Amino acid sequence: MAEDASPAATPRGTPRTPKYQVIRDRLMEQIRSGTLSPGCRLPTERELADRFGVTRMTVRQAITTLVQSGMVVNRRPLGNFVAESLCGVASRRVVNLVCVGSGSEDAGVFLEHGVAAARSRGIEARVLQAHAGVEHLAVATVRGPDPTVLIGGPGGAHRELHRAVHTAADRVVVVGVRMDHAGIASVVGDDALGIRLAVGHLHGKGHERIALVGSTPEDDHPTMELQVELWRQAMDELGLARGTPDRHVIRLEPVPAGGTAMASKLAVEAYHRRRRVRATAYIGLSAETGVGVLAALHGSGVRVPRDASVVGYATHLRASLCVPPLTGIDVDVGGHLAAALDRVERMLSAEEGAPVLPLLQVVPPFLIERGSVGPRR
Incomplete structure (x- = not known):
C-alpha cells in the first residue's frame, strides 16, 4: 500500500x-x-x-x-x-561499529573486540573510525538501515552526528557515554566502582596521599569533573580527605604532540616542582595517563613501586609493557560489547514478545594487579 x-x-x-x-x-x-x-x-x-x-x-x-x-x-x-x-542477503546480519575520536588509545581495542564478538554471533561488522574529515561518513552510516554501535558517543563537537543518533535512536547503541535520558540505548562502565577499587587498593598498601591525574587536556571536561568528585567520595569513605585533597588533583594541559601520555608526564613533572609534600601514589584515569605518570616519576628519580605507586587503566596493551607493568582498572571491554551486541541482536531479530532490555546497562570493572604498586615505605 x-x-x-x-x-x-x-x-x-x-x-x-x-x-x-x-x-x-x-x-x-x-x-x-x-x-x-x-x-x-x-x-x-x-x-x-x-x-x-x-x-x-x-x-x-x-x-x-x-x-x-x-x-x-x-x-x-x-x-x-x-x-x-x-542470494542469501535476507539472512545476512550486519552491524556498524563506529568509533568517535579514533585517536583514543582504547579505540583500536574496542574495535578489535567488537569485530571478533560480532563474528562469533554470525554478524558481519563494518568498521568506521570517525576522525576529523570523515564525520559525514559516520552520519550517513548511522542514518542507514543497519544497527550501529557507536563507541565513544557523538560528543558536542560532532553536531550532525549527534542529530543523526537522535533521529535513528531505535537502531543505535552508544558505548561509553550515557544517552539513555534521550531514549538511546547506552552501555557504560561503573566509574565510581573503578575509582573506589583504585583508591582502596592503594590504601590497603598503606598509601594516604593519593593523587588523581586527569585523562583529558580539556580543563573543563565534564567527565574529568565527575571523576574528581568520585575520587573525593572514595577518599572520604576511607577517611583520607583531611585538609584540602584537591591539591593532589593533577590536571593536564594541551601539548602540541605526544598525546595524553606526554601531557600526563609534563603535568606530573610540574606538580613535583610545585609541591614539597607530594603524593605517594597516583591514579591515572586512562592507560596512557598511567604511562605518562610512570615516565615522569622515572625522570624525577622516583622509583616505582619502591618510592611511589601508580594505578592506571589496563585496557590498552601498553599498560602491560611498561616498566614496571602497570597495575590498572580493566573496564571489561568484552562485557561492554556483549551488552551492546545483545541489544543489536534484538534489533535484528525484531522478535515479538521478547523481554525488553533496559536502556542503560552498567558494566562493572575489575582490578588487574601487576608491578606498579607496592607498600608505602
Whole structure:
C-alpha cells in the first residue's frame, strides 16, 4: 500500500533526511528482508515517484546509489533489478561499529573486540573510525538501515552526528557515554566502582596521599569533573580527605604532540616542582595517563613501586609493557560489547514478545594487579 511505503512524518526540530536517502533505505530494507528477492524487477521510476510523492529525478538518484553499491543492476530497456549476487542477503546480519575520536588509545581495542564478538554471533561488522574529515561518513552510516554501535558517543563537537543518533535512536547503541535520558540505548562502565577499587587498593598498601591525574587536556571536561568528585567520595569513605585533597588533583594541559601520555608526564613533572609534600601514589584515569605518570616519576628519580605507586587503566596493551607493568582498572571491554551486541541482536531479530532490555546497562570493572604498586615505605 502507498501509505505503508511513504516516509514517516518528521517531527518538528528533527533534521530531515534527504528524500533520495529515505527511498534508498526503504528499498535496501526490502532487499535485505527478501521482499524484493534477487533477480526481482524494481517498481518503475514513475511508480516509485507516485508512491513516495517525489520527482522521478529524486527516485533516479536513489536507484543510482543502489546500482553503485552493487545491490541493483540496471538492464536497459527492461528496468532495474535486484542483483542476482545477493542470494542469501535476507539472512545476512550486519552491524556498524563506529568509533568517535579514533585517536583514543582504547579505540583500536574496542574495535578489535567488537569485530571478533560480532563474528562469533554470525554478524558481519563494518568498521568506521570517525576522525576529523570523515564525520559525514559516520552520519550517513548511522542514518542507514543497519544497527550501529557507536563507541565513544557523538560528543558536542560532532553536531550532525549527534542529530543523526537522535533521529535513528531505535537502531543505535552508544558505548561509553550515557544517552539513555534521550531514549538511546547506552552501555557504560561503573566509574565510581573503578575509582573506589583504585583508591582502596592503594590504601590497603598503606598509601594516604593519593593523587588523581586527569585523562583529558580539556580543563573543563565534564567527565574529568565527575571523576574528581568520585575520587573525593572514595577518599572520604576511607577517611583520607583531611585538609584540602584537591591539591593532589593533577590536571593536564594541551601539548602540541605526544598525546595524553606526554601531557600526563609534563603535568606530573610540574606538580613535583610545585609541591614539597607530594603524593605517594597516583591514579591515572586512562592507560596512557598511567604511562605518562610512570615516565615522569622515572625522570624525577622516583622509583616505582619502591618510592611511589601508580594505578592506571589496563585496557590498552601498553599498560602491560611498561616498566614496571602497570597495575590498572580493566573496564571489561568484552562485557561492554556483549551488552551492546545483545541489544543489536534484538534489533535484528525484531522478535515479538521478547523481554525488553533496559536502556542503560552498567558494566562493572575489575582490578588487574601487576608491578606498579607496592607498600608505602
